[in-house]
Amino acid sequence: MKSLTRAPHPRLLAQHLAAPVAVLTVHHDGREHGTTVSTVTRVSHRPLLIAAALRPGSVLAGLAASEGRFTVNMLGSGQADLARWFASAGRPQGSVQFAAVDCHPDPYTRAPLLDGALAHFACRLSGSCVVGDHEVVLGHVVRVDRGEGEPLLSYAGELCAGDLRPAASDRPGETPTPSPDVKEQSS
Numbered sequence: 038m039k040s041l042t043r044a045p046h047p048r049l050l051a052q053h054l055a056a057p058v059a060v061l062t063v064h065h066d067g068r069e070h071g072t073t074v075s076t077v078t079r080v081s082h083r084p085l086l087i088a089a090a091l092r093p094g095s096v097l098a099g100l101a102a103s104e105g106r107f108t109v110n111m112l113g114s115g116q117a118d119l120a121r122w123f124a125s126a127g128r129p130q131g132s133v134q135f136a137a138v139d140c141h142p143d144p145y146t147r148a149p150l151l152d153g154a155l156a157h158f159a160c161r162l163s164g165s166c167v168v169g170d171h172e173v174v175l176g177h178v179v180r181v182d183r184g185e186g187e188p189l190l191s192y193a194g195e196l197c198a199g200d201l202r203p204a205a206s207d208r209p210g211e212t213p214t215p216s217p218d219v220k221e222q223s224s
Contacts, residue, residue: 065101098172138151
């Protein structure tokens, strides 16, 4: 009889879902806050909606709900230290957490835009809900700025930077082409 090997816990396997790393920022009533997230995804093209997963009761989710808007700063491969900083429970609260960070306010959200990010998405809060052990905030994108470089990714429990290039085609003589649904949006 063939023996069965037990598969690792599904949560460990889920770490093999590569995800872009972002810092969400918000400005409300004179208070600024940022937090690192590794779950950001587009959920709709028209209107352009993106979702980010936060821990339930997070400071950022509360401030975003009160302000009605927030910013998503998609980090570049050289910004791992920023990701770690805004993920640290030991960082100071309020505007002080941005004191050593190169940033400037977004014209729409007034939240800090992190210099050097690959993209900034200024969002109007479209909704939020608790899903499993996370709170998902949904943002209607009202403005996008694009930078240059490679993304910072979360993969297998690590922050990863890599050279992204189109995957080779498995058909002889065929060259990869960009997906037709990928369109650049300008500010």
